Amino acid sequence: MKKFTCVQDIGNLKAALDEAFEIKKDRFKYVELGRNKTLMMIFFNSSLRTRLSTQKAATNLGMNVIVLDINQGAWKLETERGVIMDGDKPEHLLEAIPVMGCYCDIIGVRSFARFESKEDDYNEIIINQFIQHSGRPVFSMEAATRHPLQSFADLITIEEYKKTARPKVVMTWAPHPRPLPQAVPNSFAEWMNATDYDFVITHPEGYELAPQFVGNARVEYDQIKAFEGADFIYAKNWAAYAGDNYGQILSKDREWTVSARQMAVTNNARFMHCLPVRRNMIVTDDVIESPQSIVIPEAANREISATVVLKRLLQSL
Ligand SMILES: CCC[C@H](NC(C)=O)C(=O)O
Numbered sequence: 001m002k003k004f005t006c007v008q009d010i011g012n013l014k015a016a017l018d019e020a021f022e023i024k025k026d027r028f029k030y031v032e033l034g035r036n037k038t039l040m041m042i043f044f045n046s047s048l049r050t051r052l053s054t055q056k057a058a059t060n061l062g063m064n065v066i067v068l069d070i071n072q073g074a075w076k077l078e079t080e081r082g083v084i085m086d087g088d089k090p091e092h093l094l095e096a097i098p099v100m101g102c103y104c105d106i107i108g109v110r111s112f113a114r115f116e117s118k119e120d121d122y123n124e125i126i127i128n129q130f131i132q133h134s135g136r137p138v139f140s141m142e143a144a145t146r147h148p149l150q151s152f153a154d155l156i157t158i159e160e161y162k163k164t165a166r167p168k169v170v171m172t173w174a175p176h177p178r179p180l181p182q183a184v185p186n187s188f189a190e191w192m193n194a195t196d197y198d199f200v201i202t203h204p205e206g207y208e209l210a211p212q213f214v215g216n217a218r219v220e221y222d223q224i225k226a227f228e229g230a231d232f233i234y235a236k237n238w239a240a241y242a243g244d245n246y247g248q249i250l251s252k253d254r255e256w257t258v259s260a261r262q263m264a265v266t267n268n269a270r271f272m273h274c275l276p277v278r279r280n281m282i283v284t285d286d287v288i289e290s291p292q293s294i295v296i297p298e299a300a301n302r303e304i305s306a307t308v309v310l311k312r313l314l315q316s317l
């Protein structure tokens with residue numbers, strides 16, 4: 001595996017899950033693999049879980065770790081080619097990337113959608129420059145259109161908690177005060193569509209995700225109808241994708257906030273969220289604190305998904 005940016009990169013999901021459960025039994029089993037190898041994690045945006053779990057995964061594999069927050073301490077970077085650099089950015093990404101590649105063996109990148117250009121975001125122009133110019137294997141720590149480390153952890157969690165072979169999994173939009181990227185819902189949908197689960201997406205009209213991510217999922221605009229008989233509820237906010245509304249907030253309707261009302265029509269469903277979560281916007285206190293909430297084990301599995309991915313990248317060096 002030379003990169004990890006999407007579900008296709010991990011290959012057969014059953015094999016990937018077997019590796020995950022093997023590592024979960026002994027997360028230091030491959031501690032020799034990363035000896036004298038360096039992971040560089042590059043953040044253009046904030047993080048708690050990704051930063052901590054990926055660093056932990058690297059130490060599970062015996063790796064050294066360098067973390068760079070681009071907007072704190074490094075030079076402000078110009079990302080557009082052809083720009084006359086007479087402004088406030090003293091360095092171009094096209095120099096910074098190969099330089100960073102000199103100091104490490106594997107690179108992780110977090111670079112959210114900027115909502116300035118749908119084309120630039122959906123062409124993944126930032127992470128693709130790392131893939132093209134760093135000379136190192138690159139993995140996504142959430143890019144503009146996907147968050148594969150999160151989705152892999154989500155799949156591990158559903159496999160651990162499911163009570164039937166083909167659970168009903170419902171991804172629901174919920175309101176948020178800020179316009180959030182489509183990366184997490186896109187990625188979750190991509191991974192769910194790669195399984196044989198009964199997968200449903202529910203959101204208000206106007207919040208349709210890009211068709212290539214919706215795939216064969218059923219889209220239901222009536223949230224209660226979508227929740228009926230569900231085994232897992234995966235809540236997330238995202239800004240509009242379609243048409244001229246790209247990056248816009250179209251609704252803050254708190255009828256979509258996940259509460260006991262909606263959970264009552266499910267099959268005693270587990271509640272999931274990638275975190276960070278805005279309580280009483282995305283989900284009520286009582287639901288996220290209920291015995292059905294598995295947001296903490298879901299976050300814990302980020303260490304496992306990152307360990308499998310780093311192991312695969314190390315084995316391909
Ligand atoms: C893992 C989630 C990261 C980010 N969340 C925020 C609050 O920006 C998002 O919604 O994509």
Ligand SMILES: NC(=O)OP(=O)(O)O
Nearest residue numbers: 047048049050274275
């Ligand atoms: N879920 C997730 O990626 O969390 P962070 O944004 O805190 O890394």
